[in-house]
Amino acid sequence: MTTFADRVAGAAAAVRELFPETPLQENPYLSRKFGARVLLKREDLTPVRSYKIRGAFNFFRKALATGKPAxxxxxxxxxxxxxxxxxxxxxxxxxxxxxxxxxxxxxxxxxxxxxxxxxxxxxxxxxxxxxxxxxxxxxxxxxxGEMVPPFDHKDIIEGQATVALEIAGQMPDGSQPDIVMLPVGGGGLAAGVTRYLSAGDAGTRFFFCEPGGAPSLKESLAAGRRVKLAGVDNFVDGAAVAEIGREPFRYLKDFPAESVRLVPENRLCATMIEMLNVEGVVLEPAGALAIDALKDFPKKEIRGRTVVCVVSGGNFDFERLPDVKERALRFEGLKKYFIIRFPQRPGALRDFLEMLGPDDDIARFEYLKKSARNFGSVLIGIETKERRNFDRLTAGFEAHGVQYQDITDNETLANFIV
Missing domain, CATH: 3.40.50.1100 (Rossmann fold)
Known part of the structure; x- marks a missing residue:
């Protein structure tokens, strides 16, 4: 009877028909930033810019080998x-x-x-x-017809585990990673990689990275059973899954809930913009999860460690870029939205503009209510270069008796009117 490692080796040899191994690249920028040796497994460089081709190929290969395929x-x-x-x-x-x-x-x-x-x-x-x-x-x-599931099947998991086989063979000097960071949606990739790399008992620690708005694995591990979420935030569309797969959970159920890092969607946007601007790497939201989750480690915990981050995909629709930039600015505290009550008198707007500093820019200005006789409510979006500029600005509001409400972090209100 073949072992899991044998089956993964067979899948890896077969998938070479489609593409060579994706690179495992040390990233000097991230290594300096986090004080660790950060290696990126670049699954965004497959022919379809994600690891999903591996599982699909292995499923087809095995189905066709039965002699009676659909x-x-x-x-x-x-x-x-x-x-x-x-x-x-x-x-x-x-x-x-x-x-x-x-x-x-x-x-x-x-x-x-x-x-x-x-x-x-x-x-x-x-x-x-x-x-x-x-x-x-x-x-x-x-x-x-035969359904080809995205993650909940043993042949899909074996195919995704070829990522781990490649990592093991690509590690510099034959070393072992101290930490492996894995993005999680349905769990097929995480299940395959952890099972393959755990077999060698090398002491590698695994951390799973889920969107904050779709914590299906974390909730399931905490409950000791698969939990279906009542709703998910679909922003991280490649990983926004309401229920971890049945087969993947069999592989992952013994990990502690604390091994899951929940990534805030707006912070993830800042990481995507950072990787694009600094490294020239285009990542989809799910593809940036493992990199972003490094921010949750205390520096002393990963200092000097070898950390592998699986970059799961780079299929980013650039029509989403304005939304990603907006979310990133809000997370970094460089953009805020206010509702301000302006007195209906000449010079009121000029007085307000004089409160702005040289690095403050009005990105949105819209009257919300024009019929009031004495006051008018205005939605104002302001961008700045340093987040501390808003402390100065709001202090000026207070000193001048400006009636305002900061709605930046009020998701319900902001989504309705911004």
Missing amino acids: ELFVCASAGNHAQGFAYVCRHFGRKGVVFMPVTTPQQKIDKTRLFGGEFVEIRLVGDFFDECYRAAIDFAAESG
Whole structure:
């Protein structure tokens, strides 16, 4: 009977048909910043710019090896799994149907169609992924097609574990990582990597990185069973999963809940902008999770350690860039939104503008209520270069009796009117 390591080795050898090993690169910038030896496993450099192609390829390879494969393969995905699936369909010359929500950005639809070519049909169904997934399940049952799950299958996990096999062979001087940081959505990648690297009992510590708005693994580990979240924040779309996969959780259930780092979405945006501006690396939100989570370590805990961060994907839609920059500025305290009551008299706006410093810039100005006789409410967005400038500004508001409300961190109100 073959071992898990043997099966992963077979998957790794086979996937070389598609692409060479992705690099494990030491990043001098992050190493200096955190006082550790930070290595990035660049899964954003696969042909589909994510690790998802590995699991999809291994699933197809094993299905075709049975001798009686299905005539049609089916998947439901609005992102990286769809693109990996499509690429593999074309590679094996097999027909596939991809179900995507109607709300899927056109860029992702076009890329999936590009990778699959004439072998893939795309069907847009439902406004949300759950509707789309149910439609895919029903179609597979009716057509006799085979569902290719994004994470909840042993063959998918084995395929994703090839990331770990490559890391083990790429470590400088044959050393072992002290810490491995793994992004988590459905858990297929984390399950495969931890099982493979734990087999050597090298003392490597694993930390799992989830979006703050989708803590399915952390909640499940705390409860000792799989927990389905009532709702998730979909900003980190590559990892916003309401329930960790059944098969992945079998591999991960013995880890403590404290091993999961929850990453605030706005802080994650700051990391994405930082990596783009400083390193020229384009990351999708899920792809930046492992790097961002380094910020939660006390410096003394990782100083001098060798840390591997798995960069899971780089499929970033640049139409989202303004939103990412906005979130990053708000997290860093460089942009705030105020509702201010202006007296309806000549010179009131000029008096306000004189309170601004040389580094303060008005990015938004909008009257919310124009019919009041004595006062008018105004939404004002202000950007500045140093966060301490807002302390000076609000002190000026207080000194001059300006009636204001800072709504920057009021998500409900800010999302409604900003």
